Amino acid sequence: MSVPSRPVIAIAGLGIESSTFSPARTEAPAFHPLRGADVLTRYPFLAPGQPLRDAADWRGALVGKALPGGTVTAAAFAELSGELLDRLRASGPLDGLWFDIHGAMTVEGLDDAEAVLLARIREVTGPDVIVSTSMDLHGNVSRDLVHRTDLITCYRMAPHEDAMETKERAARNLVEHLVSGAPRPVKAWVPVPVLLAGEQTSTRIEPARSLYAAVAEVAAADGVTDAAVWVGYAWADEPRNRAAVVVTGPEPDAVRAGAERLAHGFWAARHDFAFVAPTGTLDACLDAALASASRPYFVSDTGDNPTAGGAGDVTWGLEQVLARPEFKDPAGPSVLYASLPGPDAVDTAVRAGVGATVTVTAGADVDDRHAGPLTLTGVVHAVRHGDRDAETEVVLRVGSVHVILTRLRKPYHHEHDFTNLDLDPRGADVVIVKIGYLEPELFAMAADWKMALTPGGVDQELTRLGHHRIHRPMFPFDPEMADPELRARIVPPSNQP
Structure with a gap:
């Protein structure tokens, strides 16, 4: 040639x-x-x-x-x-x-x-x-x-x-x-x-x-x-x-x-x-976070991780967080939760403006198999327009939890993803992110962390998802399979x- x-x-x-x-x-x-x-x-x-x-x-x-x-x-x-x-x-x-x-x-x-x-x-x-x-x-x-x-x-x-x-x-x-x-x-x-x-x-x-x-x-x-x-x-x-x-x-x-x-x-x-980090149920991971002196303590809400293919709008994890009595009082442990899509909720918060108290419903528009749309009442903490993925982001403070709501789903991998919303992840007690392993900036920031095995389209418990078209035998679906050629x-x- x-x-x-x-x-x-x-x-x-x-x-x-x-x-x-x-x-x-x-x-x-x-x-x-x-x-x-x-x-x-x-x-x-x-x-x-x-x-x-x-x-x-x-x-x-x-x-x-x-x-x-x-x-x-x-x-x-x-x-x-x-x-x-x-x-x-x-x-x-x-x-x-x-x-x-x-x-x-x-x-x-x-x-x-x-x-x-x-x-x-x-x-x-x-x-x-x-x-x-x-x-x-x-x-x-x-x-x-x-x-x-x-x-x-x-x-x-x-x-x-x-x-x-x-x-x-x-x-x-x-x-x-x-x-x-x-x-x-x-x-x-x-x-x-x-x-x-x-x-x-x-x-x-x-x-x-x-x-x-x-x-x-x-x-x-x-x-x-x-x-x-x-x-x-x-x-x-x-x-x-x-x-x-x-x-x-x-x-x-x-x-x-x-x-x-x-x-x-x-x-x-x-x-x-x-697993690259200790795992457990979401409640067990939150119990460990609250008992620990390490701050900030990160918890991965893994089952709905948008950077692995999750819909991003599963409400199950946030529903469990907001139900915890420790977080009902605004003076309770400070928690950041990223994130949940809800275009109508975002519009309502934007119209009301920072400082207003609103009641909105978000999530489960795409993936409602594990929990339905979630209604929450809180104070609008921040509003930001122009994000490449989310388009518009708002932060709603519900008790001691700052919930990030987005027009479209967005991954939160960088410190500026939080600081751009007037949030301080380094000063928070607990940061809960829809993610699997922590991306480098978050990993460097976390004093400690755990992965919560939560439901969603990218469930970490692979054997319960229902694969039926992959070639079998396949490890770990067939743990006792013979050595392949x-x-x-x-x-x-x-x-x-």
């Missing part, structure tokens, strides 16, 4: 985690798609003057990333993928494509949506274009996806502090491969029959810490370009959902040995994976059947 001195590379992708156990549906606007030159602004390493920017002619097609949520509607996928393909057609001849996805998108009527999208992309770009795919480690990697890509990698940290580093690695690997003129990489794929929640596989603790340290060792070996381990996405029910390993590089023996080393390491550690499959190049 010819060696382009400055290859022409398009960037495209759609990313979301879609819980099939949530009744929510995701529409096209949720992806906030960027188009054309605006796509490059997502990536600091492609800013003007950066070496990687100058190493290729980058052409943005369409990249959209949505807050995790429910299944993507067929109409939304048709709209976004159709525009993405049209923009690729208009990009002209390409040497490479960077496919920037999450890997856990479920679309109505489709299995393996990312592989379907890449197949359609291949029809537009032709078989000779080299594709590099970057993913979240909570994505799913089918044989079809591996077949249709040439280079593939994922995050090596959970929480995902290396997200941008991973994307840069995928882009750099692509440029270096194109410039080298080397044959298509060899791809060794091993599906691993384990499906665990992200909160059980955090790289902050063992065994995931050592497992992912081994990824870097394999990637550094002679004959290997990159190595990756996917935990998979536990809150969707599709045949592709499971852990997986892929190692790519020029030497078949090296990539095969590296992939099998990582797969055997994952399987051997399956019984050692544990963890043989690396050498997947044919993308331009071969």
Whole structure:
């Protein structure tokens, strides 16, 4: 093949985690798609003057990333993928494509949506274009996806502090491969029959810490370009959902040995994976928080975590909090609760203004399986407009609990998410957040924390969700299953059947 001195590379992708156990549906606007030159602004390493920017002619097609949520509607996928393909057609001849996805998108009527999208992309770009795919480690990697890509990698940290580093690695690997003129990489794929929640596989603790340290060792070996381990996405029910390993590089023996080393390491550690924090019922976690001298004490309301795909509007947790006698008095222990969507409640509070006492009803508009809409009376503490996710936020003080209500669901991961609402999370007694493992800023802020095993579309108790389409046997659904054959499959190049 010819060696382009400055290859022409398009960037495209759609990313979301879609819980099939949530009744929510995701529409096209949720992806906030960027188009054309605006796509490059997502990536600091492609800013003007950066070496990687100058190493290729980058052409943005369409990249959209949505807050995790429910299944993507067929109409939304048709709209976004159709525009993405049209923009690729208009990009002209390409040497490479960077496919920037999450890997856990479920679309109505489709299995393996990312592989379907890449197949359609291949029809537009032709078989000779080299594709590099970057993913979240909570994505799913089918044989079809591996077949249709040439280079593939994922995050090596959970929480995902290396997200941008991973994307840069995928882009750099692509440029270096194109410039080298080397044959298509060899791809060794091993599906691993384990499906665990992200909160059980955090790289902050063992065994995931050592497992992912081994990824870097394999990637550094002679004959290997990159190595990756996917935990998979536990809150969707599709045949592709499971852990997986892929190692790519020029030497078949090296990539095969590296992939099998990582797969055997994952399987051997399956019984050692544990939640990244102590767990319990919500009441037990609140009891522990109130008994502790550690402040602020964080409690994760895990079952409705919007950044894992929960609807975000389950009222069950907040209902339990407000029922606690300790929090009835405004002089009681100070509690921050984030958050609950309620557009009508937000409108009422905005009209009344800060300082007014209002009675509003919020929540359970999407997911009412565990509790109904919640009516609460409190004082409007703060109002804020213009948030990218929530649009409008209000804080209602009910007893000693400051409840954040939003027009649209929003994750609360940063200190400024609270301070922008005139709340002081460092000075609170208890901070309750709809989240799984604490994101880095919250983790650094918490004097102590626990994970409450609460109901919702991303319930941490996986075996009670009702998976019936995943490949069985699968750990932990079949805890006594026999050892699987963890043989690396050498997947044919993308331009071969």
